[in-house]
Amino acid sequence: MTPRKTVWPLEPHTRGKHEVLRHYLAAWFPILGSFAGRVAFIDGFAGPGQYEGGEPGSPLIAFEAFRKHASKLKGEAAFLFIEEKADRAEHLRRLIESADKPKNCKIEVATADFEKKMTAVLPPVPIIRETASLVRLV
């Protein structure tokens, strides 16, 4: 269960998830970026971007994976981080603001409910819009 505090200690299972995410994106960012004009990464349950011991959360892990390959990408990367709790979204926003950002990226931190935000940003094609309720990201 997610605690009530803005940031909380990193649990072993989350650390494991982050390892998988880190390796997955290290492989996929260069592949997608070599042919796609735009790569989008959406973290629908973003959290505050940091744990109590200073470890990065999933949004910063994704951003760092992109940053390592940014110069090799043909196009740009767009990040959408969705977090419903205002204090956590604000914490993440501050971390992103202070990060060193390559030119070819856009980042939005939305204080919003995942499903509502996704429904608002997805194109008005029923099969795609229905995906919002099926895809629950990291």
Ligand SMILES: C[S@@+](CC[C@H](N)C(=O)[O-])C[C@H]1O[C@@H](n2cnc3c(N)ncnc32)[C@H](O)[C@@H]1O
């Ligand atoms: C497990 S934590 C985030 C972990 C983070 N993705 C990571 O791996 O570092 C889940 C987060 O989702 C947020 N959350 C829960 N329900 C949500 C919803 N319907 N829309 C957006 N955020 C939500 C919680 O406030 C919490 O911060």
